[in-house]
Amino acid sequence: MYANRSPVARNQATPMIIPIAALNPYQGRWTIKARVTSKGELKHYNKTHGDGKLFSFDLLDADGGEIRVTCFNEMVDKFFDVIVVGNVYLISKGTLKPAQKEYNHLPNDYELRLENGSTVEQCYEDDAAIPRNRFRFRYISDVENMESNSIVDLIGIVLSISPTGLIMRKSGTEVQKKALQLMDISVRSVEVTMWGNFCNAEGQILQSLCDSGAFPVLAVKAGRISEFNGKQVSTIGSSQLYVEPDFPEAREVREWYEREGRNAPCISISRVYTGAGRQDVRKVITQIKEENLGTSEKPDWITVTATISFMKVDNFCYTACPIMNGDRPCSKKVTNNGDGTWRCERCDKCVDECDYRYILQLQLQDHTGVTWATAFQEAGEEIMGMPAKDLYYLKYEEQDEEKFEDIIRKAAFTKYIFKLKIKEETYGDEQRVKATVVKAEKLDYSQDTRSLLEEIHKLRTETMNPESSNYRSSAYNSGMGTSVDVPRREFGLPAANQFSSDPRPLGGMILCGACGSNGHVFANCPSFMSEPQGQHYVSTQGRNTGRGMPRQHVGSSY
Structure with a gap:
């Protein structure tokens, strides 16, 4: 029996709360009481009969029944701000329709x-x-x-995590991507890919924990299985990630890992992708020409660390169409009609005000050479630190040349990590290789040093032991069905003897180059950590010995 509640509408009989599992299309009045477990993003769609918007949320009641609720157009305006994940609601009236199983994974x-x-x-x-x-x-x-495409819930230990990257969608928009390796009690690991906002929320928390040397517990709710790269699991709109959750299963996984999982050989069910698709590979500028990048059928995606040595500022932006096309603006170039309006040929409409978007021509320089690259709106804002419209008005409306040049000087001669798209294009009858800045980040010397150490460790490990399959923070060497030794992480650095010229891998163990023992590296060798306090940083000759270096300084920019 279920308790009666207050009426849902005036002059109606008091409805009875029924379980979600009892709902059917032939019922009249009903009320369900349930908690919102997840809420999807607001989406826009374009169809032949018109444009629209929608969002969905999932409900769970006391009997374990689950159902997805979808709102369209006016209902989005009415309920989107009302629905909050975690809150309990009484919901009455609505239309039950057969679930679209390709989008709805609930039972x-x-x-x-x-x-x-x-x-x-x-x-x-x-x-x-x-x-x-x-x-x-x-x-x-x-x-x-x-x-493939099955929905699964997983819980395990995060062994490693990669930096956030950008993937170009077919629609021309970009989406963030972040991958991690997850291992559980079955002594198997799988690559879990986070997309979109997951990279900025839970992804950043996981990145910080892994960089600090921790192996956090992660629960994945509603991940989708794919076979693009062996077997993988990816987040979808209704997925949820729980970092270090307070579940009995999480405590069980943690206890297992501390007891035996830390040193257990692990088999990965995901393969390293070596195809010709998009991969952000670290290069130097001269390699663009030496390796003929961009001349194949598909573009090459590379990462370079370089300085902006020159910037063309005469035409740093263009007038763009602000008319929304779905969930993003048209952004095509518009022409001035001379009467205060602007015309877009693509939309075949006139607007009272235009938008301004960056189209920066940059000369990038590193220690090997120089190259030209184009930075559009998003990358341009990252470099200039302000919208193109504000910079345009500063130069042409306020005519403050001194302030304008000061902004340009601050952007130039600064070292960035550029993610470039290299592709050969045709200009007239001439083929030219064009570099486009997809993302620009000011160089974080501490993080960049860790990345370089990882690459050095990779080369040294492959030289000493080509069959080694140890995990690293940004590259996975595991293969399908290949046994992998999972070493301890030392303060976010690669698990190897970073400071010794001989890492001496032996049976999956890393030996200290100072005392020869396993289980630690030179940086935190007990024989040096126990030395008197007067020798922790600088020797009597004023030279940094690194002996007795505190834990928090290992792997930092020091």
């Missing part, structure tokens, strides 16, 4: 669509009988035999 044959007569009332007193979420955890070893 329910129906999904609910809210309409004009639907009501959503928040319960301000939390109901402890309704769980916060419902997990159906599977072992990573099970994922290997599951079909």
Whole structure:
């Protein structure tokens, strides 16, 4: 029996709260009481009969029933700000439709669509009988035999994580991507890819924990399995990530890892991708010409560390169309009609005000040479530190040349990490290799040093032991079905003897170059950590010995 609640509409009988599992299309009045477990992003769509918008959220009730609710157009305006993940609601009226299983992974044959007569009332007193979420955890070893596009819940230890990268969609927009290796009690690991906002939220937390030397527990709710690169798991719109959760399963995984998992040989079910698709590879400028980058059918994506040695400032931006095309502006060049309006040929419309977008021509220089590159809107704002419209008005409306030149000087002669797209294009009858700045970040010397150390460690390990498959923070050497020794991470640096010329890998163990023992490296060797305080930083000759260096300084820019 379920308790009656207050009426959902005037002059109606008091409805009875029913479980989600009891909903069917033939019911009249009903009310469900459930907690919102996830909420999707607001999306826009374009169809032949018109444009629209939608969002969805998932519900869980006290009996374990789950259902997805979708709102369109006017209902988006009415309920989007009302729905908050974690809150409990009384929901009445709506249309039950067959669930679209290609988009809806919940174990329910129906999904609910809210309409004009639907009501959503928040319960301000939390109901402890309704769980916060419902997990159906599977072992990573099970994922290997599951079909592609299946939805799975996983929980395990994050062994390593890669820096955030950018992927170009077919629509021309870019999306953030971040990958990590997850291992569980089955002694298997899988690559988990985070997309979009997951990279900035949970992804940054995981990155900080891994850089500090920790191996955090991660629970993945509703990850999608793919076979693009062996077996992988990726986030989707309804996915949820829990870092160091307070679950019984999380405590079990942590205890197992500390007891035996840390030193257990691990088998990866994901392969290293070596195809010709997009990969951000670190290069120097002269390699663009020496390796004929950009001359193949697909563009090359590289990362270079360089300084802006020259910048053309005569035409640093262009007038663009601000008309929204779906969820993004048109951005095509517009022409001045002479009457204060601007015309876009693509949209075939006139607008009262135009937008201003960067098109910077930059000369990039590193220790090997120089090259020209073009930076458009997003990359231009990262470099200039302000919108193109503000810089345009400063130069041409306010005519403050001194301030304008000061901004240019601050942007130039600064070292950045540039992610470049290299592609050969045709200008007239001439073929030219064009470099486009996809992303520009001011150089973080501490983080860059760690990346360089990882690359050095990779080369040294491959030279000493070509079959080594140790994990590193930004590159995975594991292969399908290949046994991998998972070493201890030392303060976010590669697990090797960083300061000795001989890392001496032996049976998956790394030996200290100072005392010959395993389980630690030179930087935190107990024989040096126990020396008197007067020898921690600088010797009597004023030389940095590195002996007894405190834990927090290892791997820093010092």
